Amino acid sequence: MYDFLIVGCGFAGAVLAERLAVEGKKILIVDKRDHIAGNAYDYYNEDGILIHKYGPHIFHTNSEDVFRYLSRFTEWRPYEHRVLGSVDGLLVPIPINLTTINELYGKNLTSDEVTSFLASKAEKRNPILTSEDVVLNAVGKELYEKFFKGYTKKQWDLDPSELDASVTARVPTRTNKDDRYFTDNFQAMPKNGYTEMFKKMLSHKNISIMLQTDYKDIIDVIPFRTMIYTGPIDSYFDYCYGKLPYRSIDFKFETFNQEIYQETGTINYPTSNLYTRITEFKYLTGQKNPKTTIVYEYPTADGDPYYPIPRKQNQDVYNQYKKLSEEHSNVYFTGRLATYKYYNMDQVVAQSLALYRKIKNQEIYVN
Known part of the structure; x- marks a missing residue:
C-alpha cells in the first residue's frame, strides 16, 4: 500500500x-x-555534450525558498542568459533595451531620451486585454512588428491580438543597457545537469x-x-x-566540429525562418568541448503538450x-x-x- x-x-x-x-x-x-526529470531532462549526446532533450531550460527565480530547497540536490553554476534577436540584418539584445534602440535606429540616446523616444512611438491602449495591446501600449507598431508579431504568430499560431496579455507581458522593455534576459535575484544552472539533480531528489x-x-x-x-x-x-x-x-515544439539538434556556433546562448528569429530560435547548449552548461551542439525550435500543434x-x-x-x-x-x-x-x-x-x-x-x- x-x-x-x-x-x-x-x-x-x-x-x-x-x-x-x-x-x-x-x-x-x-x-x-x-x-x-520531465521536460527538464538532460543527457550527454554521442559527442559528450550535455543537451536538454526538450529545449533549453534556464533556471531563474526571485524566491530564496525555492533556490534554497533545490540547492539540497545540486551545486550551481552561475549563469545569466542573454538573447539576441535577428532583426533588420542586425543582432540586437532582447528584451528591447537602450542598446537595441540605438543600434536599430542609428542613434546615441540616453536612458531618459529613450524613454521619451518609446513614448513617442507608443500607441496607448485602454483597457489592455491582449498581447498586442501590451506591446503597442509600450513601444508602438514598428517595434511590435519587428520583434513580437511574427515571433508570436510562429510560437502560438495565433495573432497577438488573439492571445491573453500575459504572454507578451512576460517580456519587459528596458531603458538601460541591461542585456540579461532575466533579472531575477537567483540565476544559475545545476552544475551537473537537471537529471543529476532529479536523481538526488x-x-x-x-x-x-x-x-x-x-x-x-x-x-x-x-x-x-x-x-x-x-x-x-x-x-x-x-x-x-x-x-x-497546447502548443508543442519540434526540436532539431545539430552538432558542429567547432567550439562556438553563435554569439550568445540564444538567438531569436522574429520575422525570418520557420524556427523561432536557436540555442547553443555550451553557453548554458559552461562545458568545454571541441564540438558544439545547437537546437532549432519549430513550434507545432502536434506532439507533447508543452x-x-x-x-x-x-x-x-x-x-x-x-x-x-x-x-x-x-x-x-x-x-x-x-x-x-x-x-x-x-x-x-x-x-x-x-x-x-x-x-x-x-x-x-x-x-
Whole structure:
C-alpha cells in the first residue's frame, strides 16, 4: 500500500515525492516516458555534450525558498542568459533595451531620451486585454512588428491580438543597457545537469519509480491512498469537456566540429525562418568541448503538450475541468498541465512546496 501515487516525474511530481517521502510516506511515482526529470531532462549526446532533450531550460527565480530547497540536490553554476534577436540584418539584445534602440535606429540616446523616444512611438491602449495591446501600449507598431508579431504568430499560431496579455507581458522593455534576459535575484544552472539533480531528489528509500508506465494501467492493480496528478487535466477526465489546446515544439539538434556556433546562448528569429530560435547548449552548461551542439525550435500543434494556450475560451474549458477536479477529494492536481498555466520551473517548484504544506496540514494526511 502506497500513501501517494504521483503521476508525472517532472518538477511538480518530484518535489512532492521528495517532501512526502521525508515525512515517512511511501511514494510510487510513475511516468509514461523512459526517464525522470520531465521536460527538464538532460543527457550527454554521442559527442559528450550535455543537451536538454526538450529545449533549453534556464533556471531563474526571485524566491530564496525555492533556490534554497533545490540547492539540497545540486551545486550551481552561475549563469545569466542573454538573447539576441535577428532583426533588420542586425543582432540586437532582447528584451528591447537602450542598446537595441540605438543600434536599430542609428542613434546615441540616453536612458531618459529613450524613454521619451518609446513614448513617442507608443500607441496607448485602454483597457489592455491582449498581447498586442501590451506591446503597442509600450513601444508602438514598428517595434511590435519587428520583434513580437511574427515571433508570436510562429510560437502560438495565433495573432497577438488573439492571445491573453500575459504572454507578451512576460517580456519587459528596458531603458538601460541591461542585456540579461532575466533579472531575477537567483540565476544559475545545476552544475551537473537537471537529471543529476532529479536523481538526488528521488533517491529517498521511500520513493519507488515506474517509468514507461501509464498510470491508468496500474491504478486498479497497485493499492494507494491518495493520488497527485501532474498530467493534462483534460486527459484525466477523458476529455469530457473537449481537448484543451497546447502548443508543442519540434526540436532539431545539430552538432558542429567547432567550439562556438553563435554569439550568445540564444538567438531569436522574429520575422525570418520557420524556427523561432536557436540555442547553443555550451553557453548554458559552461562545458568545454571541441564540438558544439545547437537546437532549432519549430513550434507545432502536434506532439507533447508543452505550452497551455492562454485565451479566454481555453480558460473557460479549463474552469469546467477544475470544477470537476474539486469533486475528487483524494486527487490533487498540480503543475503546468494539470492547472493549465504557463508556469516557469521555479513557479512549479513553489506550487508543489505550497501543496505539500497544504497536504501536511490536512486531516487526510493522518493515517
